Each structure stands twice: as structure tokens, then as C-alpha cells.
Amino acid sequence: MLQTMFLYILAAAIILCILHIIFLCTGDARLVRQIPGPKDVFIIGNTLELLITPVELFKLGRRYANKWKDIYRFIAFNIRAVNIFNPEDIEVVMSTMKHSEKSYFYSFLRPWLGDGLLLSGGK
Known part of the structure; x- marks a missing residue:
């Protein structure tokens, strides 16, 4: 019984490590990780920071915008978001x-x- 439970835990840990590597090693993920942003946690990224009220989430976004000025990234599991605040950068993205x-x-x-x-x- 204890050996079976250990094998399940070991298998789950291996699967999580593989998923984490897959999420980190895709071309898009590598590019997004070069953008400054809050430190993310293994597998879940910045998801825990989203467990707040909408008002607090707005304030969090404003704090990050003040901290990283022109651009910052946010990662939740395998979903990556990049927030851009520099008007010239926004113009380039919107016109392409x-x-x-x-x-x-x-x-x-x-x-x-x-x-x-x-x-x-x-x-």
C-alpha cells in the first residue's frame, strides 16, 4: 500500500516536471520569460496573485505598471500575458x-x- 502510494506521488511529480519543462521550453514561453515581471512559482506561475477582488487586481496591475514602466509579463499556468504601456510599443503591436x-x-x-x-x- 505504501509503495503504491509512493509510486503515484513519484509519477505525479515526474508528470509535473515534464509539463513545467514543456511550458518553459516552447519558443513563445522563452521569449515571454525575457520580459521583466513578477517572480513566478513552479507550474502555476503568478496564479496565486489573481485570487483577489477585481478592485485589488486593478491596483496590482497599476503597481506592476509603475514598477516595470513600459512592459511586464504575467504567467498563469501555461497562459502568458504581456502588458504594454509605452505608446510607441503599442503602436508597433497594433499596426502589425x-x-x-x-x-x-x-x-x-x-x-x-x-x-x-x-x-x-x-x-
């Missing part, structure tokens, strides 16, 4: 069609809004 692919979360709006101006991929 290559980066206009909408994230997964926009797919929930597609049944109601269709592929209009908000959800178009710049095509």
Missing part, C-alpha cells in the same frame, strides 16, 4: 497584422458577435 491573432478567450464571444471588427484576425 502578424500579431493580431485573437487569444483563446475571444472564441467564447464568436457565437454572439461573429467575425466582425472586434474578432477579425486582421485579414
